[in-house]
Amino acid sequence: MxxxxxxxxxxxxxxxxxxxxxxxxxxxxxxxxxxxxxxxxxxxxxxxxxxxxxxxxxxxxxxxxxxxxxxxxxxxAGQQPHVLKEWQVRELENDLERLVKTGKQVGLSKDDFIQLIDIYYEGES
Structure with missing residues (x-):
C-alpha cells in the first residue's frame, strides 16, 4: 500500500x-x-x-x-459496488460544497462557476 x-x-x-x-x-x-x-x-x-x-x-x-x-x-470491509459508488458521490458532494463556498468567497457567479466546471469537465475527455 x-x-x-x-x-x-x-x-x-x-x-x-x-x-x-x-x-x-x-x-x-x-x-x-x-x-x-x-x-x-x-x-x-x-x-x-x-x-x-x-x-x-x-x-x-x-x-x-x-x-x-x-x-x-x-x-x-466488504463493500457492494453500489455502496462504493454512493461513498464516492458523497465525497464528491463534500468537495463540491467546499468549492462552491470558496467560489462565492472570491466573487464567482453561479454562471462563472458552471462555466469553470464545463471547461474542466470537457478538458478531461
Missing amino acids: NIVISTNSKDPLFVQIKEQIKQHIFTGKLKEGDALPSMRVLAKELQVSVITTKRAYEDLENEGYLISAVGKGTFV
Missing part, C-alpha cells in the same frame, strides 16, 4: 492517511478482505506517531471502510 504524506499539506496527517486509504479502496487497489499493515508498522513506514495511524484506522472503521479483529489485524 503506497501512502505519501506531506508536512506542507493543510490537512492533518491522519486525514491524509485516511483519504489515501479510501482512494485505494475506491480504485480497487485494496479489495474486500485485504489486510492493512498494523498501526505500528504503518506508523514506522510513514515516520509518524502510532496515535496518527490509530486515528486514521479508527475513523475508517467507524465509517465502514475497515474492520478490525483483535489479534488478527485490520482488513478492508
Whole structure:
C-alpha cells in the first residue's frame, strides 16, 4: 500500500492517511478482505506517531471502510459496488460544497462557476 504524506499539506496527517486509504479502496487497489499493515508498522513506514495511524484506522472503521479483529489485524470491509459508488458521490458532494463556498468567497457567479466546471469537465475527455 503506497501512502505519501506531506508536512506542507493543510490537512492533518491522519486525514491524509485516511483519504489515501479510501482512494485505494475506491480504485480497487485494496479489495474486500485485504489486510492493512498494523498501526505500528504503518506508523514506522510513514515516520509518524502510532496515535496518527490509530486515528486514521479508527475513523475508517467507524465509517465502514475497515474492520478490525483483535489479534488478527485490520482488513478492508466488504463493500457492494453500489455502496462504493454512493461513498464516492458523497465525497464528491463534500468537495463540491467546499468549492462552491470558496467560489462565492472570491466573487464567482453561479454562471462563472458552471462555466469553470464545463471547461474542466470537457478538458478531461
